Amino acid sequence: MKDMNTRNIINxxxxxxVTHKKDYMNGWLAIAGFAILTGLIxxxxxxxxxxxxxxxxxxxxLTIIWSVMxxxxxxxxxxxxxxxxxxxxxxxxNEKLVSRMLTYLVIYPLGLxxxxxxxxxxxxxxxxxxxxxEGAHFASPYxxxxxxxxxxxxxxxxINFGNLTFVSTLTNLMVLVFFLSYAFLCGCMWTKHAFLxxxxxxxxxxxxxxxxxxxxxxxxxxxxxxxxSEESVEALHKTICIIFSIICLSLSAFFIWLGYRxxxxxxxxxxxxxxYGF
Amino acid sequence: MIEIKNxxxxxxxxxxxxxxxxxxxxPEGKVCxxxxxxxxxxxxxxxxxxxxxxxxxxxxxxxxQDVSKRQAEVLSNLFLVPEEFELPAISISEYVNAMAPxxxxxxxVLMEECLSHFxxxxxxxxxxxxxxxxxxxxxxxxxxxxxxxxxxxxxxxGMDIPSKSQxxxxxxxxxxxxxxxxxxxxxxxDVELLLDQIIIIDNSNVLLNEEAIRITQKxxxxxxxxxxxxxxxxxxxxxxxxxxxxxPNRDDEDTDMDLELLFNTVISNPEKIKSLFNC
Numbered sequence: 431m432k433d434m435n436t437r438n439i440i441n442x443x444x445x446x447x448v449t450h451k452k453d454y455m456n457g458w459l460a461i462a463g464f465a466i467l468t469g470l471i472x473x474x475x476x477x478x479x480x481x482x483x484x485x486x487x488x489x490x491x492l493t494i495i496w497s498v499m500x501x502x503x504x505x506x507x508x509x510x511x512x513x514x515x516x517x518x519x520x521x522x523x524n525e526k527l528v529s530r531m532l533t534y535l536v537i538y539p540l541g542l543x544x545x546x547x548x549x550x551x552x553x554x555x556x557x558x559x560x561x562x563x564e565g566a567h568f569a570s571p572y573x574x575x576x577x578x579x580x581x582x583x584x585x586x587x588x589i590n591f592g593n594l595t596f597v598s599t600l601t602n603l604m605v606l607v608f609f610l611s612y613a614f615l616c617g618c619m620w621t622k623h624a625f626l627x628x629x630x631x632x633x634x635x636x637x638x639x640x641x642x643x644x645x646x647x648x649x650x651x652x653x654x655x656x657x658x659s660e661e662s663v664e665a666l667h668k669t670i671c672i673i674f675s676i677i678c679l680s681l682s683a684f685f686i687w688l689g690y691r692x693x694x695x696x697x698x699x700x701x702x703x704x705x706y707g708f
Numbered sequence: 709m710i711e712i713k714n715x716x717x718x719x720x721x722x723x724x725x726x727x728x729x730x731x732x733x734x735p736e737g738k739v740c741x742x743x744x745x746x747x748x749x750x751x752x753x754x755x756x757x758x759x760x761x762x763x764x765x766x767x768x769x770x771x772x773q774d775v776s777k778r779q780a781e782v783l784s785n786l787f788l789v790p791e792e793f794e795l796p797a798i799s800i801s802e803y804v805n806a807m808a809p810x811x812x813x814x815x816x817v818l819m820e821e822c823l824s825h826f827x828x829x830x831x832x833x834x835x836x837x838x839x840x841x842x843x844x845x846x847x848x849x850x851x852x853x854x855x856x857x858x859x860x861x862x863x864x865x866g867m868d869i870p871s872k873s874q875x876x877x878x879x880x881x882x883x884x885x886x887x888x889x890x891x892x893x894x895x896x897x898d899v900e901l902l903l904d905q906i907i908i909i910d911n912s913n914v915l916l917n918e919e920a921i922r923i924t925q926k927x928x929x930x931x932x933x934x935x936x937x938x939x940x941x942x943x944x945x946x947x948x949x950x951x952x953x954x955x956p957n958r959d960d961e962d963t964d965m966d967l968e969l970l971f972n973t974v975i976s977n978p979e980k981i982k983s984l985f986n987c
Contacts, residue, residue, distance in 0.1 A: 438780055441809045448806040449796040511794040517760050520784035520810040698760035699719065 433522035442521045442529035447537070449515075450506055458541045462549035469553025470560075496539055500610060501624040503530055503617030504693065513621075513698045523694035597671040604678035611682035611689075618689035710734040710757060710857065710888070715766035717752060726752050728912040729766075734905075736856075737885045738919075741903040742892040743971050748909050750892040751791065754859050757890075758788045770857060784811055786857040787850045791865060795842050797835025804849065813854035818882070822848035825878050826871065840866045847875070851882040858889045864898040872898045896967035906967070908974045915978045918985055920965055926984055927973070928957040929966045942980055943973035956984060 447454065468487075507513045516526065616628030650656065712732040718725045726749040734740055734757075744750045755761040756768055762776040769775065773782050796803065800823075808814040820830050826844040834842060843866055850858055864872050879889065879902055891899055906923060908916040916923075927942070930953045937944050937951050944953040952966065954973040974981050 433779060435780065438810075445806045445810075448798060448802055452797060509794070511790070511792055514760060514788065514790050515794060517778070518758055518783060518788050521780045523778055525780065695762070697762065698755055 433524050434528070435521075435525060438521040438525045439529045439532070442519060442526055443533050443537070445519065446506065446529060446533045454538060454541065457538070458545040461542050462545040462552070465546050465549025466553045466556065469550065470556060495542065496535075497610070497613055498625050499534055499539065500613035501617040501620075501628050502534060503527075503614065503624075503689075504621045504696070505617075505624065506530075507696065508621035510698060513696065517696065517698060523696075527690070527693050597668055597675075601671045601675050601678075604675040604682070607682045608678040608685075611685040615685040615689040615692075618693040709736050709771070710890075711767075711769045712753075712757070713767050713769075715756065715763050715768065717749070717756065717761070717763045725912065727763075730909075730912050730914070731766075732907065732909075732914050732917060734888060734890060734907070736888050738905045739879065739883060739889045739891065739899075739902050740905040740907055741896070741899060741967070742890055742907050742909070743894075743896065743967070744892075744909040745975070746894075748911075750909070751861050753909070754788060754790075754861050754890070754892055757857075758786055758859060759783065760788070785855050786859065787811075787853050787855045789843075789847055789850050789858070789860040789863055791862040793842075793846060795834040795837075795846060797833060799833050800831060800845060803834060807849065808853075811853040811855060815852050815854055818854070819848055819852035822851050822878050822882070825881070826874050840868060840871060843867065844871065844874075847878070851878065854887075856887060858887065860889065860891045860893075862893050862895070863891060864893065864895045876902055896971065900965070900967045903967070906970065908971060910975060910978070913978070915974045916970075916981060916985065922985075923970065924957070924963060924965050925960070926957055927965075927970070928955050928959075928961045929953075929963045929969055930955065942977050943969065945969070945972065 507516050519526065521529070612632065613625075613628060616624045616631075620627050710733070712730060712734075714729050714731055715727050716725060716729060717727040742750050742753065752761065756763060757770075757775060759775045759778045759782070767774060767776075770782055770786065773779065775782055775786075798806075804814075804816065804819065808816070823830055823845070826848065828841060828844055828848075834845065837845065843863070847860075847863060850860075864875060867875060875898070883889065891903070893899055904920050906916060906918060906920060907914065918926075931947065931950050932953055933950050937953055938955055940955060942954045942956065944951045946952075952969055954966075954969050957963070
């Protein structure tokens with residue numbers, strides 16, 4: 431692409447990190463502080479099981495934080511003055527988007543992980559000091575494992591489609607892609623409280639979809655004499671999974687395209703007459 | 709040159725149009741004053757020129773390149789000093805190190821010179837400065853970028869009296885033949901002596917876009933008693949020293965331009981001004 435220059439992406443990323451360093455530092459320090467605090471509380475309780483629970487807590491917590499962060503793609507542009515600063519920066523909008531994703535989805539989370547590990551080491555040392563050698567088991571090796579596993583196994587997004595391993599894995603992956611692309615759309619669309627707005631609109635959308643499906647189901651069962659047996663549903667599993675995956679993938683592509691349009695056409699003053707640049 | 713051709717702009721579908729078929733050329737190598745009433749669209753025009761707002765009708769080009777595409781090359785050749793802005797709470801050198809790479813012609817020596825003209829230290833945390841001081845730092849950075857087009861929205865707002873004269877000195881010192889500075893302001897007295905092109909807009913019309921020297925060739929700005937005000941006076945208003953009057957300059961008199969009087973004259977007599985300047 432002719433408007434993509436690595437030098438510009440590096441410059442925008444550096445500008446973002448330097449000018450918002452206080453915000454990033456606060457986030458990193460908060461994570462480190464919270465890791466130390468939870469470690470110390472756990473040290474007082476002195477129960478081994480809590481180590482695993484804490485690992486799970488941090489694993490899930492960081493995965494959720496990472497998902498929430500996708501909705502923060504535009505959160506450094508929520509005031510007019512911030513938009514002026516960002517939009518007048520000499521780089522193309524594509525470069526700004528790539529830089530933003532790099533900063534917010536890679537560099538910042540990496541900083542969080544480093545701070546979490548640092549907090550983990552500090553809580554371990556503090557527990558050693560406070561509780562002697564008995565405190566050794568509070569140094570948790572679980573964090574990294576729990577950081578990665580929920581993201582890739584799509585654990586909390588999983589839907590039970592039976593035992594069709596490949597197809598259901600593919601479906602799970604498509605559902606994850608769908609959620610992330612929806613988060614991306616929300617992040618591009620709203621500069622303020624994008625996560626909450628995203629949750630709200632998603633819930634509303636799901637209620638409407640469920641109502642529609644219930645209505646269609648009612649029409650089918652009410653107007654026909656079809657009998658939907660468990661066997662027939664089982665036989666349809668693979669087809670349902672594939673159709674569902676295609677729908678998720680199509681919607682994801684649409685969300686990413688719409689989010690991209692919104693981001694690159696962002697106006698300094700919100701202009702309802704300039705919707706998505708169309 | 710910045711060329712604005714037949715642009716329409718409105719913020720909302722049912723709202724009044726800020727611009728309707730507006731065309732305007734901003735010449736190179738001049739300090740241009742952009743004047744207009746509240747709501748005339750001065751800030752909107754600056755935002756449109758800098759690509760912060762885009763419009764689907766008409767075009768705005770800078771050296772032939774469409775500004776609405778927000779290309780890095782175009783953006784690195786213009787700098788906007790908005791009326792309100794934010795500076796991060798970091799040191800000046802950190803700020804310069806983060807921002808300067810975007811501007812190939814950035815001059816650190818000029819930055820330090822400008823800061824010293826404004827009596828500001830070269831190394832201070834931006835978070836510790838007052839709004840007026842921040843504005844000076846931002847202006848110094850803007851001038852040091854050496855961009856071809858420098859756009860300023862109400863640059864003297866929030867500045868104390870000595871700073872206003874420092875501002876004029878700094879601008880005159882940094883002005884070069886290949887640079888264009890467009891200043892949008894209501895504080896006409898602060899920039900009166902700087903401007904060599906005056907642009908007055910009202911109701912989507914460019915009422916005046918003339919060189920200051922040509923304005924004083926065509927119009928005379930005088931002070932006289934009420935009884936001396938001639939019938940062909942284009943505008944008059946009372947002042948502490950009598951009546952301030954604008955008349956057609958038929959005798960090639962050499963008078964100093966009074967921007968406030970000029971503005972009121974143009975707003976109250978747009979047709980006469982148009983015919984006088986043949987535009």
